[in-house]
Amino acid sequence: MNLILFGPPGAGKGTQAEILINKYNIVQISTGDMLREAQKDETDLGRKVASIMAKGELVTDEIVIGLIEKKLTNDENEIGFIFDGFPRTLAQADALGNLLDSIGQSLDHVVELYVDDEKLVQRIIGRFTCSSCGELYHKITKPPKNEGICDVCGSKDKFNFRQDDNEDSLKIRLLAYYRDTSPLIGYYHVFNKLRKINGLGSVDEIQNKIRNFIKKKAEELKLDFFDLIKQK
Numbered sequence: 527m528n529l530i531l532f533g534p535p536g537a538g539k540g541t542q543a544e545i546l547i548n549k550y551n552i553v554q555i556s557t558g559d560m561l562r563e564a565q566k567d568e569t570d571l572g573r574k575v576a577s578i579m580a581k582g583e584l585v586t587d588e589i590v591i592g593l594i595e596k597k598l599t600n601d602e603n604e605i606g607f608i609f610d611g612f613p614r615t616l617a618q619a620d621a622l623g624n625l626l627d628s629i630g631q632s633l634d635h636v637v638e639l640y641v642d643d644e645k646l647v648q649r650i651i652g653r654f655t656c657s658s659c660g661e662l663y664h665k666i667t668k669p670p671k672n673e674g675i676c677d678v679c680g681s682k683d684k685f686n687f688r689q690d691d692n693e694d695s696l697k698i699r700l701l702a703y704y705r706d707t708s709p710l711i712g713y714y715h716v717f718n719k720l721r722k723i724n725g726l727g728s729v730d731e732i733q734n735k736i737r738n739f740i741k742k743k744a745e746e747l748k749l750d751f752f753d754l755i756k757q758k
């Protein structure tokens with residue numbers, strides 16, 4: 527099964543993806559994580575990516591599609607993938623269709639998590655993670671019980687703030703989402719792949735809604751005229 531988790535920054539894609547990969551035994555592909563990993567290399571590419579991401583702009587299609595191509599061809603025997611933060615442009619969406627085709631797979635679902643802007647800003651400004659175990663915190667809504675110490679793994683002073691989780695970068699990230707990425711809602715709608723889910727609610731509630739969508743057969747959702755479109 528191949529699934530895209532779609533939505534603005536802060537919608538909860540990463541959180542839901544992590545639960546889904548364990549349930550369905552599929553591989554998570556987060557281009558954000560892959561690009562943050564690429565920054566660790568002291569290469570020209572790493573430095574270029576770091577400066578684009580810190581500003582909140584999109585990394586070029588060429589770089590991102592190149593990373594995905596490598597990953598999919600390496601892992602072509604996996605039973606499926608969950609894409610989180612990819613595709614983000616129409617060119618990336620087309621490339622994904624072709625790449626899945628080339629490894630004999632296809633896209634099953636696109637889940638859109640929608641959350642209003644005000645809530646996204648609240649969630650993102652002030653969030654941080656434990657770099658040892660990955661637990662997510664928030665200054666106001668979920669501070670650690672003891673300052674500086676992770677509730678889950680007990681690590682001390684290992685908290686990590688993302689460089690692009692500041693107001694200026696977030697504005698640009700949201701703009702990039704509405705300008706470049708949100709047209710994909712229409713794109714996947716005509717392929718009859720899109721399922722919309724309200725991203726406000728508990729992690730479990732949203733997880734259950736996603737699983738219910740996955741269970742529904744495509745036929746139940748299909749409208750006649752979609753048959754006219756060749757599905758990728």
Ligand code: ADP
Binds near residue numbers: 558
């Ligand atoms: P978020 O969804 O919260 O913005 P991500 O980790 O998905 O977080 O992305 C962080 C940054 O990484 C983006 O602002 C962008 O600079 C870069 N990035 C991630 N995925 C892509 C992509 N598919 N295409 C272009 N840039 C990307």
Ligand code: ZN
Binds near residue numbers: 657658661676678
């Ligand atoms: Zn921890």
